[in-house]
Amino acid sequence: MTAHPETTSPPRNTEAGRDRPSRAAKPRNQRVRRLSAADRVVVGLMVGIPTLVVLVLVWFPAVATVLLSFTDWNGIGAVSDIHVIGATNYVNVATNYPPFWPALQHNLIWLGVLFVVATPAGMFLAVLLDKQIKGSRFYQTALYLPVVLSLALVGFIWQLIYSRDQGLLNAVLGTQVDWYGDPRYNLWAALVATCWKHIGYVMLLYLAGLKAVDASLREAAAIDGANERQAFFRIVFPVMRPINVIVLVITVIEALRAFDLVWIINKGRNGLEVIAALVTANVVGEASRIGFGSAMATIMLIISSIFVAVYVTIVIRERQP
Template sequence: MVAQQFEQAADYTDRPVDEERAESRRNAVIKFQDRIFVPLTVVPTLLASLLVFGIPLVFSFMLSFQGWSIDSALFSGRFVGFANYQDLFTDPLFRSSLMLTIGYTAVTVTAELLLGLAVALLLNCRVPFIRFFRTALIIPMMITPIVAALTWKLLLDPNYGLINVILGTKTVWLGDPGLALIAVAMVNIWQNAPFVAILLLAGLQSLPHEPVEAAAVDGANPWQTFRHVTLPLLAPYIVVAVLLRTIFEFRSFENIWVMTGGGPANATKLLSVYTFEASFLSFDLTLASAASWVMLFIVLIFCVLFIMATKRKEIA
């Protein structure tokens, strides 16, 4: 045995130097590939994003501080400072659209969160045909918004719509200023609440079982367990759902434009519709750029405040 070990040691020491050098070169090549893998994959994506999103953003930011018309040269606008923003905030239609957008976003996000949470809790239980319901849940969110809006526009038709046939009325859902925004909001909630439900369902299924079992041992009822155990553990998923839905609802456009076009009597003219009309109907791109940046700034403020409030709550 001892002689065999000496022979193995001798073979190891007598290994050719070229083989050691080749192995060290292979290791160096592998390390070099690992170092350049991330730049090679990230840099092209970053450059493409800058070209697709960065240049239009910079150009729109410049336009928001310029006096420029559609028949002028591309960079011939003159600097006018905050005149475009002043025109925005002195426009009664913009102010009403801003308040309408804030209220619409608050109501739809709250409804989507509550409905999505209820559906997620239901689908997290062991009920018959649970796989069928989970599959059917994603159907509304998989439909193209324009197709969904056109379908609901037909369903809400005052003369031949299925909704009025079921209710036995001839309500003009999309022609009444008091009902149009409610109808549009209901369609939006119907299509986007499943996204919240799927996100929260994934969170519920990833939560640890030990805290719930400990609460049951301590004698907590289902409501107390949900309020003091499940809901705090689910808070990170709720934050993500609220942030995402707030961003998308604040710039909601497709279903509103298809179903009502911002009417009747500007009852559904949100900021996105106002910006679209200023851009592509009035061709006032400077005013539309200012409105777009106001929308972006408001969403950023909300996101930052919401994240800060959530972190303070976690620290407390």
């Protein structure tokens, strides 16, 4: 008899065979669900309406403001009456308009006070509330309450405090100072009212940032012997860099668009000149110099855009792998 060589076959129904994916297996064809006509209409409305609102209420006025800043249009007459005068409005703003430089100085003071006083105060309150002290919920609500109020309403509230005859401040100090009317004090009085609102906003932003910080970082700092102050400024504060950038941009924008409060007080006059009030006075005031006011508005737009571009650049770099 001749010996036949044994033929071996691959094992069947083994654990390895079941776990090993088959190369010949093909993925199932997934059927792509097509939107119906009604769904396409709904999606189109959900995308189109917000886009249209942004274009009409944001981009169109911004572009129109920049274009009108190169004209001498006074807002009266047809479009054909608009004459292009180049950069004359910008030259007049810088050289022939005395209130502009004091207004720019006041905006810079506004920015400095918000950045040096209100922002650190809001951050300090956020650190205290993050420790879950007794009554922290009440304090958080009380400090954030001014944020939901408009600056116009804030001006009326502080009018009750600053009133010369019946104000709370003069009653406590025993004085007869017109805090809103005296140009020596009205800017600082308005800044106190603004800080009252800005502190609550900064506190909320930093409180949200502190809640997102990994607790293990603080534990590691404590193990290394760092106290609370060292752990905050060397570990926690650098980790909250995105919050710091957001607070910086918001503070700059708030300082540049300071308008509601000063307009309620005295329409941005008598020591309270700010750029936004000058823009409003020239665009909708008695002079109605829309081209001239648009030039100042464009200057504000350029300054704000610089800080917004810095913020967007930092965010994009942080999201890149």
